[in-house]
Amino acid sequence: MRSSSSLKSRSTERGLTKARLGQGLFRHRVAEREPACRFTGLARQQFLVASHIKPWRSCDNSERLIGANGLLLSPHVDKLFDRHWISFDSGGQLIWQHEAAGEALRCWGIEGANLIRPFSRKQEEFLSAHRDALRH
Numbered sequence: 001m002r003s004s005s006s007l008k009s010r011s012t013e014r015g016l017t018k019a020r021l022g023q024g025l026f027r028h029r030v031a032e033r034e035p036a037c038r039f040t041g042l043a044r045q046q047f048l049v050a051s052h053i054k055p056w057r058s059c060d061n062s063e064r065l066i067g068a069n070g071l072l073l074s075p076h077v078d079k080l081f082d083r084h085w086i087s088f089d090s091g092g093q094l095i096w097q098h099e100a101a102g103e104a105l106r107c108w109g110i111e112g113a114n115l116i117r118p119f120s121r122k123q124e125e126f127l128s129a130h131r132d133a134l135r136h
Contacts (some may be wrong), residue, residue, distance in 0.1 A: 026050055026052075026065045026067070027050035028067075029066065029067030029070070030067045030072055031045060031050070033123070034070070034071050035072070036048075036072065036115055037072055037077065037115075038071060038092065038114065038115045038116075039110055039114060040077065040114060047074065048074060048075075049072070049073050049078040050070050051070060051072070051073045051078045051081055051082055052069055052082075053127055053130050054129060054130070055082075068122035068126065076108060080101055080104060080105075085098060085135050086101050086105070087127065087130050087131045087134055088127055089131070090118070090119065090124055090128075091116070091118060092115070092116040092117050092118055092119065093112060093113060094110075094112045094113040095131070095134070098135045101135070
């Protein structure tokens with residue numbers, strides 16, 4: 001007979017495996033829409049993070065893996081984006097409201113988005129809420 005801790009361990013393992021597979025699928029779907037980091041212009045996907053626009057914890061199951069809910073970002077700008085220090089306007093321009101974000105961007109040599117192009121209608125839905133949560 002198996003112990004309850006052994007069963008919990010297997011259940012946790014299965015959950016982690018599913019989460020990893022979901023992350024891979026999400027990344028693939030984002031990369032189909034976003035071939036490079038909009039901030040830095042970097043196209044080497046091995047250096048980019050597939051970042052959710054609407055946070056995973058706030059998504060329903062259909063939103064978690066949809067490619068329109070993500071951007072490929074360089075890790076340093078992903079940190080600002082993920083924490084709502086920076087975002088994009090509907091035309092693809094970089095925006096921020098707090099001077100701390102502006103200071104970080106200046107130190108990194110980022111004056112604006114390098115890849116300015118409009119977002120899809122579905123991406124814009126996610127980004128609208130992201131902009132509303134910008135830090136002031």
